[in-house]
Amino acid sequence: MKCEDVSKELIPYLDRRASSADRHEVEEHLAACAGCRTRAEELRTLWSVLDEVPIVQPSLGFDARMRARIAEEPQARWYRWFVPQPRLAMAMALLLAVSVWMSRLPQDSSTLPGTAQSEQQQFQVIKNLDVLENYDVLSKFDALDEVPADQQATPVDQMNNQPAQDDGG
Numbered sequence: 001m002k003c004e005d006v007s008k009e010l011i012p013y014l015d016r017r018a019s020s021a022d023r024h025e026v027e028e029h030l031a032a033c034a035g036c037r038t039r040a041e042e043l044r045t046l047w048s049v050l051d052e053v054p055i056v057q058p059s060l061g062f063d064a065r066m067r068a069r070i071a072e073e074p075q076a077r078w079y080r081w082f083v084p085q086p087r088l089a090m091a092m093a094l095l096l097a098v099s100v101w102m103s104r105l106p107q108d109s110s111t112l113p114g115t116a117q118s119e120q121q122q123f124q125v126i127k128n129l130d131v132l133e134n135y136d137v138l139s140k141f142d143a144l145d146e147v148p149a150d151q152q153a154t155p156v157d158q159m160n161n162q163p164a165q166d167d168g169g
Contacts, residue, residue, distance in 0.1 A: 001029045006036050
């Protein structure tokens with residue numbers, strides 16, 4: 001038996017209302033578990049102290065006076081259910097305030113999927129994919145670091161600096 005099961009069966013065991021099989025299981029667990037055994041002893045001590053307290057009998061008119069006081073309490077009106085409770089009203093006001101605040105936040109349509117601008121950006125990335133692949137190869141190419149700065153003219157610069165050739169016309 002687990003400690004949780006024993007804690008449920010402890011009061012009937014101590015009150016001698018448990019069946020003999022349940023009593024036997026509880027006794028076996030109490031023999032093995034010091035924590036539950038301590039709790040059982042504390043409950044026995046508490047009950048022995050409560051047994052020493054004298055029983056107080058209510059006065060003869062106690063029941064009649066209690067019933068009269070209950071009858072004097074104001075009855076709930078039929079429209080009481082319609083008046084909102086303060087916690088409910090506060091929750092609804094906060095919900096309304098958050099809803100208004102969220103609706104007034106700026107909308108960034110470029111991050112939303114399906115917009116024309118994001119589709120255009122995706123198309124540009126796909127269109128320039130071969131350039132991006134070549135850039136990645138060239139940026140990691142170590143031989144370019146060894147070329148002197150004056151010889152690093154790009155092919156476009158070299159074509160612009162060449163004299164114009166006449167095709168013999």
